[in-house]
Amino acid sequence: MDAKEWLARVTDHASINAIAGAAAVPQKTLDTQVRSATGLKPDMVVKIARAYKGAEPIAALVELGLITAEEARSNAGVEQVSVAEALAKASNSELLTEIGRRLDEELLHEDGDTSRLSSNKVNSRQRRRVEAALVDPSGKR
Structure with missing residues (x-):
């Protein structure tokens, strides 16, 4: 899934300006990343996912191909202890x-x-x- 599709789905087709406001990120930075061939940076994805309550940050990173599903399941390398x-x-x-x-x-x-x-x-x-x-x-x- 590309950044534009993800943003449209998560934000219910909100404008770049509205998304930037909700996520408390600079509009110009968001617009540049959306238009970029490399897409949204991970920190931007997390901020947007947190701003829009229906989106889970880890799932968003997987959907956009920024991390693998295996990486998401591994709890980012956090050691699990009893x-x-x-x-x-x-x-x-x-x-x-x-x-x-x-x-x-x-x-x-x-x-x-x-x-x-x-x-x-x-x-x-x-x-x-x-x-x-x-x-x-x-x-x-």
Whole structure:
């Protein structure tokens, strides 16, 4: 599919000026790319796809031949790991920070008192709760 066909379909035949406005891109740049033999650049496709809610940026890149379907399925080379693997890779500091964040959420949920929040630092009360949970995994207090 070429850029003009894609734009007409995604934007319901909007003008270049209207598309540029919706995507917050310079009209002249968009017009130049549409008329170019090389077509739209990937960043332009993504901006337009985001501006028009029915279009998916990754699907648009595939439709226009800017990436392959296989590349789209591979999550752009992002390594997929399980929760267990992610936890194993996290440092003790990262784990404690996350525990502190979750305990803060729990404290806020319990009584709505934001003065007791630790700003993602594990305070002594939270540390005692974590240590108690490690000793008694049932979570009973």
